[in-house]
Amino acid sequence: MAYYSIQGIQLTDLAKQFGTPLYVYNADKIREKISVLKSCFSNIDLKIKYACKANTNLSILRLMRAEEVEIDVVSPQELELALLAGYNGSQVTFTPSGVDFSEIEFAVSKGAIVNLDNLSVLEKFGQKYGTSKGCLIRIKPHIFGGGNEKIMTAHPESKFGISIHQKAEILDLVNKYGIKIIGLHQHTGSDIKDGKTFIDAAEAVFEFAKDFKDLEIIDLGGGFKVPYAPNDPGVNMEEVGAAMSNAFQEFCQKYGKKLTLWVEPGKFLVSESGTFLTQATVVKRDPVKTFLGINSGLNHLIRPMMYGSYHYIFNASNTDEAKQEEYRVVGNICETDTFSFDFKGKQNERLLNEVKEGDIIAMANAGAYGFTMASHYNSRFLPAEVLVDGGEARIIRMRETMEDLVRNQI
Numbered sequence: 469m470a471y472y473s474i475q476g477i478q479l480t481d482l483a484k485q486f487g488t489p490l491y492v493y494n495a496d497k498i499r500e501k502i503s504v505l506k507s508c509f510s511n512i513d514l515k516i517k518y519a520c521k522a523n524t525n526l527s528i529l530r531l532m533r534a535e536e537v538e539i540d541v542v543s544p545q546e547l548e549l550a551l552l553a554g555y556n557g558s559q560v561t562f563t564p565s566g567v568d569f570s571e572i573e574f575a576v577s578k579g580a581i582v583n584l585d586n587l588s589v590l591e592k593f594g595q596k597y598g599t600s601k602g603c604l605i606r607i608k609p610h611i612f613g614g615g616n617e618k619i620m621t622a623h624p625e626s627k628f629g630i631s632i633h634q635k636a637e638i639l640d641l642v643n644k645y646g647i648k649i650i651g652l653h654q655h656t657g658s659d660i661k662d663g664k665t666f667i668d669a670a671e672a673v674f675e676f677a678k679d680f681k682d683l684e685i686i687d688l689g690g691g692f693k694v695p696y697a698p699n700d701p702g703v704n705m706e707e708v709g710a711a712m713s714n715a716f717q718e719f720c721q722k723y724g725k726k727l728t729l730w731v732e733p734g735k736f737l738v739s740e741s742g743t744f745l746t747q748a749t750v751v752k753r754d755p756v757k758t759f760l761g762i763n764s765g766l767n768h769l770i771r772p773m774m775y776g777s778y779h780y781i782f783n784a785s786n787t788d789e790a791k792q793e794e795y796r797v798v799g800n801i802c803e804t805d806t807f808s809f810d811f812k813g814k815q816n817e818r819l820l821n822e823v824k825e826g827d828i829i830a831m832a833n834a835g836a837y838g839f840t841m842a843s844h845y846n847s848r849f850l851p852a853e854v855l856v857d858g859g860e861a862r863i864i865r866m867r868e869t870m871e872d873l874v875r876n877q878i
């Protein structure tokens with residue numbers, strides 16, 4: 469699974485030219501994933517709404533737009549970024565979680581379609597807009613799905629969405645204010661490969677939809693799993709897409725109208741496009757184990773420490789597989805800061821081609837929830853970002869300086 473170049477450009481050359489830590493994205497990979505996704509759904513009206521929390525770099529958003537992928541945002545700032553990238557308001561869905569009503573008003577003022585996730589905000593929407601604006605509502609279907617507990621969003625105890633058991637309350641508000649519910653939405657969780665979970669969630673929404681007469685859209689969220697390791701199966705997109713398309717067609721027939729199906733993938737579109745490049749700072753041969761220290765940490769890629777997630781790690785400076793060693797790959801942050809986890813979420817050692825201090829250590833599958841979840845912890849700069857497109861690498865986010873760290877401090 470190790471790869472040493474992207475579109476013919478050596479990873480080590482990218483590290484030399486742009487420095488490390490560095491996020492590198494392969495534009496072709498994103499286009500390929502978009503086209504796979506489109507081809508897996510058939511005979512239905514499909515709209516892809518990229519869940520941009522996965523990666524909000526403007527160049528990535530512009531690429532999505534050029535490929536006719538619309539966008540799902542979760543904050544006023546993501547909405548502004550979408551507009552900056554050239555989207556018009558009507559191509560943007562605002563799917564926030566428990567926000568102040570002023571954020572909903574802001575999104576409406578920009579022409580975005582809002583997706584409401586609680587009864588309180590639904591009532592305020594009704595009071596303010598009455599019959600004049602349509603909206604989606606996010607329901608919680610009480611389904612378990614997701615790669616780990618922290619990224620499951622549709623189970624009974626999840627904070628997301630309005631419980632399917634509160635249909636009567638929703639309908640009371642809809643009737644009281646004449647609210648036009650144009651779509652129903654659910655998102656089960658992230659990292660789901662099991663087709664049954666997608667279908668169970670879809671059926672729950674279809675059943676719920678019977679009592680809503682103005683629907684134009686069913687939004688079944690994202691969550692399609694990507695393979696994080698050599699023998700890790702991703703979602704079988706072809707099978708899942710076909711099953712979702714069939715179920716949706718049947719639903720439309722029963723509902724008596726052709727609706728549009730929305731999906732909101734984040735990871736599926738951008739995860740595999742990304743490689744995170746770091747540099748080996750120290751090889752520490754401790755009596756118990758060998759630590760490989762790199763010039764990054766949980767401040768730059770938090771998924772391993774936050775979820776115990778597996779990222780494939782390899783030595784981009786050494787292609788010789790004849791001599792490998794086990795390393796616990798650790799970051800430089802003043803916390804337990806480990807990059808190497810096994811599939812059970814336990815810290816482990818990884819077999820890498822022998823590492824010398826100064827080598828470029830790469831992590832795969834870093835295009836989603838990498839940079840966007842990064843922080844300034846320990847007052848270290850954020851990584852720079854590079855996009856490789858048409859065989860050329862170009863910087864799409866500059867490396868920070870001390871000025872960035874002190875800009876707003878008094």
Ligand SMILES: Cc1ncc(COP(=O)(O)O)c(C=O)c1O
Pocket residue numbers: 519522540563621655657658659689690691692732733734735736836
């Ligand atoms: C509402 C919503 N839609 C879409 C996504 C994208 O999920 P993923 O990146 O797993 O496709 C998320 C993130 O979990 C989400 O909360």
Ligand SMILES: N[C@@H](CCCC[NH3+])C(=O)O
Pocket residue numbers: 619621658771775836837
């Ligand atoms: N941030 C999560 C996925 C999305 C969660 C947001 N609801 C991850 O890196 O796996």
